[in-house]
Amino acid sequence: MKSFVGLILAALTASSLSFTAQSSFLSKNALAAPRSDSQLSMAMERTYIMVKPDGVQRGIVGNIISRFEQKGYVMVAMKTRMATPELLDEHYCDLVEKPFFPKLREYLLSGPVVSMCWEGKEAVSTGRKMLGATNPLESAPGTIRGDFCIEVGRNICHGSDSVENANKELALWFEESELLDWESHSHDWLYE
Numbered sequence: 001m002k003s004f005v006g007l008i009l010a011a012l013t014a015s016s017l018s019f020t021a022q023s024s025f026l027s028k029n030a031l032a033a034p035r036s037d038s039q040l041s042m043a044m045e046r047t048y049i050m051v052k053p054d055g056v057q058r059g060i061v062g063n064i065i066s067r068f069e070q071k072g073y074v075m076v077a078m079k080t081r082m083a084t085p086e087l088l089d090e091h092y093c094d095l096v097e098k099p100f101f102p103k104l105r106e107y108l109l110s111g112p113v114v115s116m117c118w119e120g121k122e123a124v125s126t127g128r129k130m131l132g133a134t135n136p137l138e139s140a141p142g143t144i145r146g147d148f149c150i151e152v153g154r155n156i157c158h159g160s161d162s163v164e165n166a167n168k169e170l171a172l173w174f175e176e177s178e179l180l181d182w183e184s185h186s187h188d189w190l191y192e
Contacts, residue, residue: 046076046179047123048160048169049131053111055156056080060148061114064157067130067144072190073120077178080112091172107153115173121191124159124166131159 049068051061068075088105095101118127132143136155139146149156160166170179184190 043121044119045121045123045163045166046117046119046170047127047166048158048173049116049118049127050158050173051114051116052108052154052156052158053113054107054149054154056112056114058148058156060156063148064144065116068116068118068127071120071126071130072186073118073123073127074182074184076117076119076180076182077174078114078116079174079178080114082111083108083113085109087172091169103153117170117174117179124161124163127159128161131157 049064051064055061055064065075065078085105088108089096092101092104095104120126130144132139132145134145134155135152136145136149141147144157145155160169
């Protein structure tokens with residue numbers, strides 16, 4: 001009996017040694033600085049995706065996250081917060097003078113938003129395709145807006161429209177230290 005117990009303990013010890021103590025969500029050096037843009041390859045990008053108050057209130061944040069995870073993108077950061085008028089004015093600086101902007105600002109201040117950073121090959125352009133057209137009625141079925149919304153004024157999400165804007169938006173909504181540097185265990189199953 002002692003030898004049987006000894007064999008079981010030896011097997012459990014050997015099995016536990018095959019796992020690392022380090023979380024898969026941390027880089028090899030958990031204290032390493034986040035990757036700079038120059039460290040990402042040309043096709044590997046980071047994009048800013050925001051679930052607007054209607055998406056949060058309707059409880060479809062998980063559906064949106066699932067779409068990006070199933071595509072194979074890596075979540076680099078996520079937080080729920082209340083936007084401020086100043087933050088929205090800076091984020092939408094190109095729209096502030098438009099007649100519809102006060103209503104847009106009011107809508108975005110009406111409840112929490114979920115800010116996310118996703119990373120992967122051509123994440124900006126593909127993220128936009130996944131969201132669908134700004135007008136949900138023009139969005140193809142299978143896109144996030146095509147499946148989950150009807151009105152332009154309640155189009156549930158925002159996505160960066162260029163790499164340059166993604167970098168600006170990520171810097172606006174996140175501290176650099178909040179953007180994690182990690183590699184999914186599925187990386188080699190997604191990329192050649």
